Amino acid sequence: DVFVTTGKLTDVRAEIVSEVFELEELVVSGADLLASSDLGLLEIRADALNVQDSISAEFIGKAGASDAGGALKLVVGASVSDGKYATVRGLSDRYTGITLNGVRVPSADPRRRAVQVDLLPTGTIESVNVTKTFTPDLSGEFTGGGVDILTKSVPEQEILQYGFSIEGNSLATGNGSFL
Numbered sequence: 001d002v003f004v005t006t007g008k009l010t011d012v013r014a015e016i017v018s019e020v021f022e023l024e025e026l027v028v029s030g031a032d033l034l035a036s037s038d039l040g041l042l043e044i045r046a047d048a049l050n051v052q053d054s055i056s057a058e059f060i061g062k063a064g065a066s067d068a069g070g071a072l073k074l075v076v077g078a079s080v081s082d083g084k085y086a087t088v089r090g091l092s093d094r095y096t097g098i099t100l101n102g103v104r105v106p107s108a109d110p111r112r113r114a115v116q117v118d119l120l121p122t123g124t125i126e127s128v129n130v131t132k133t134f135t136p137d138l139s140g141e142f143t144g145g146g147v148d149i150l151t152k153s154v155p156e157q158e159i160l161q162y163g164f165s166i167e168g169n170s171l172a173t174g175n176g177s178f179l
Contacts, residue, residue, distance in 0.1 A: 051132040068120035084118040088145025095144025126152045
C-alpha cells in the first residue's frame with residue numbers, strides 16, 4: 001500500500017523479523033593424503049610455475065637414504081658436496097637456500113653459510129622439494145636454487161627405529177704406512 005509519485009520522496013517503514021536456525025556442529029579436519037606420495041608430488045610438480053623437483057618419503061624409503069643429504073642425491077639437478085652441503089644445478093653451496101617447513105635453516109658452521117643437510121634423518125622427512133629457478137616468492141638468498149624439507153607430523157603411536165652402518169677407506173683401512 002505504498003504510492004510512489006514522480007519528483008517526491010516517499011518514506012517506507014518496515015519491520016524486519018529475524019529467524020535463527022540452530023544447526024548441528026560440523027567439524028572438518030583432514031590432511032592432504034597425496035602430499036607424501038609419489039603421485040601427489042607429481043601433481044604438485046605439474047601445477048608449479050617454476051622448475052622444481054620433489055621426492056616423497058615413500059621414494060626415500062625405497063632408495064634407502066638415511067639422511068637428507070642422501071635423499072638430495074636422488075633429485076635430478078641436486079647434489080651434495082663434501083657429503084653434507086646441498087648444491088643445486090652445480091652452483092656453489094652458498095647460493096642454495098635451505099628451508100625446513102618453509103622456515104630458513106641457519107648454518108651450524110660459523111665459517112660457512114651453507115647448511116649441513118646430513119644432520120636431518122630421513123625418518124622425519126615427508127618430502128624434499130628442490131626449486132631450480134628463482135621466482136619472486138622465494139627468499140633473495142635462493143639465487144642458485146632452494147631446498148625445502150617438509151617434516152612429518154607428530155605420530156599417533158610411539159616409533160622405534162634403529163640402523164647400523166660400517167664404512168671403510170681403502171687408502172687408510174689396512175694400510176700400515178698411512179699417517
